[in-house]
Amino acid sequence: MATVYLIRHADVENPRGVLYGHLEGFPLSSRGRERAKALGESLRSSGIRHIVSSPLERARETAEVIASFLPGSEIEIEPELREAEFSRYLQGLRYWQIPLLRPRWYLHKFVRRGMVPDDETIEAMGGRILEVARRLAREHPAEASAIVSHADPIQAAWILLDGRPHNEREMYRKSVDRAGLLKVDFEADRPVRWEYIKPPLVEGEPARKKAS
Numbered sequence: 001m002a003t004v005y006l007i008r009h010a011d012v013e014n015p016r017g018v019l020y021g022h023l024e025g026f027p028l029s030s031r032g033r034e035r036a037k038a039l040g041e042s043l044r045s046s047g048i049r050h051i052v053s054s055p056l057e058r059a060r061e062t063a064e065v066i067a068s069f070l071p072g073s074e075i076e077i078e079p080e081l082r083e084a085e086f087s088r089y090l091q092g093l094r095y096w097q098i099p100l101l102r103p104r105w106y107l108h109k110f111v112r113r114g115m116v117p118d119d120e121t122i123e124a125m126g127g128r129i130l131e132v133a134r135r136l137a138r139e140h141p142a143e144a145s146a147i148v149s150h151a152d153p154i155q156a157a158w159i160l161l162d163g164r165p166h167n168e169r170e171m172y173r174k175s176v177d178r179a180g181l182l183k184v185d186f187e188a189d190r191p192v193r194w195e196y197i198k199p200p201l202v203e204g205e206p207a208r209k210k211a212s
Contacts, residue, residue, distance in 0.1 A: 001141075001142065001185055001186065001187055001192075002136070002137035002140060002141050002142060002143060002144070002145070002185070002186045003046075003047075003144045003145070003183060003184065003185050004133040004136050004137060004144075004145050004146070004147060004184050004186065005043070005046070005048065005144070005145070005146040005181045005182070005183055005184075006129065006133065006147050006149065006154050006157060006176075006181060006182040006183075006184060007062070007066070007146055007147060007148045007149070007180075007181040008148075008149065008150065008154055008176045008177065008178055008179065008180055008181070009028075009032075009054075009056075009058045009059040009061075009062040009148060009149075009150065009178065009179070010028050010031075010032035010033070010035040010036040010039070010058070010062045010065075010178050010179040010199075011028065011029045011031045011032030011035055011178050011179070012026050012027070012028060012029060012032060012058050012178075013026060013027055013028065013030075013032070014026060014029075016094075017094055017095075018091070018092055018093060018094055019087065019090045019091050019092065019093055019094070019095070020058075020091060021083055021087035021088055021090060021091025021092075022083055022087060022091060023091050024056075024057055025057070026057060026058055027057055027058060027061055028058055028061045028062065028065075031202065032058075032061075032062075032178070032179075033061075034202045034203070035178065035179040035200070036061070036062045036065035036066060036179060037065055038179075038199070038200035038202050039062075039066060039179045039181075039199060039200055040065055040067075040068060040069030040070065041069055041200070042200045043066060043069065043070065043146070044069055044070065046070075046144050047143065047144040048066075048070050048145060048146050049070070049072055049073050049074065049143060049145070050073070050074060050076070050136060050139075050140055050143070050145040050146070051066065051070075051073055051074065051075045051076070051145070051146045051147075051148065052076045052077075052078045052081065052132055052145070052146070052147050052148070053075055053076070053077055053078065053081060053147075053148040053149075054077075054078070054079075054081040054082050054083065054148060054149050054150060055077050055078075055079055055082060056082065056083060059148045059149060059150065060075075060077070060148075062148050062179070063075050063146075066146065066148070080128040080131065080132055081128075081129065081132060081147060081148070081149040081150075081153070082149075082153075083150040083152070083153070084120060084150065084152040084153060085118055085119065085120050085125075086113070086116075086118065086119045086120065087152075088118060089102060089104060089105075089119075090102055090105065104116045104117075109168060110168070112167075113125075121166065122156045122159055122160075122166040122167075122170075122171065123160065123166060125152065125153050125156040126153065126155075126156030126157035126158070126159055126160040127157075128153070129147065129149055129153045129154060129156070129157040130157050130160060130161070132147055133145075133147060133157075133184060133186070133191075134186070134189040135189075137186035137189045138188070141188075151175070151176055151178075152171065154176045154182065155171055155172070155174065155175065155176055156171065157182070158174055158176070158182060158194075158196075159171065161182075161184070161194050162174075174196070176196070177198060177199050178199060179199035180196065180197065180198055180199045181196075181197050182194055182195070182196055182197075183196075183197055
């Protein structure tokens with residue numbers, strides 16, 4: 001059985017509070033680097049040797065920090081792990097500006113994803129993440145691998161794994177935190193079991209409440 005960890009990149013340096021989408025120049029913040037280090041530490045015993053990352057800076061840096069805790073691990077850059085395509089349309093704006101300046105957002109957000117140019121359906125976005133995961137499971141059976149990507153693509157993949165409806169409510173009903181991950185077990189290239197693992201706590205964060 002192969003295991004593939006679907007990891008969201010850690011916290012980003014973003015002092016202007018803009019949507020960074022596919023823009024370069026948005027590395028990890030100091031908190032993000034600490035969180036990535038804590039995640040790398042937590043994965044020391046995972047057996048991960050193969051890490052595949054989105055080409056975007058924040059994902060690459062997260063992958064590099066994690067790899068520093070995993071001796072002998074290799075990093076591959078894979079464009080299919082990129083951020084959601086629609087984020088190109090929104091990047092550079094602050095959240096409050098979107099309804100005023102990006103009218104196609106209404107169709108994307110409140111009707112259905114994939115209806116407007118340069119948008120992806122949930123199936124297409126999550127599918128490209130899971131296809132990379134399946135490839136890793138085929139190429140490295142009985143081993144552990146990791147993917148470093150972005151919130152929307154990983155959450156779309158989670159919808160596909162669960163078989164949930166493809167709508168906006170489901171996209172955010174189960175959210176992947178920064179430096180959080182989905183652990184997916186494969187038999188051959190078929191996912192058979194998956195669970196969400198919250199990001200490790202870093203110094204200065206309040207302890208999480210236990211679920212009642």
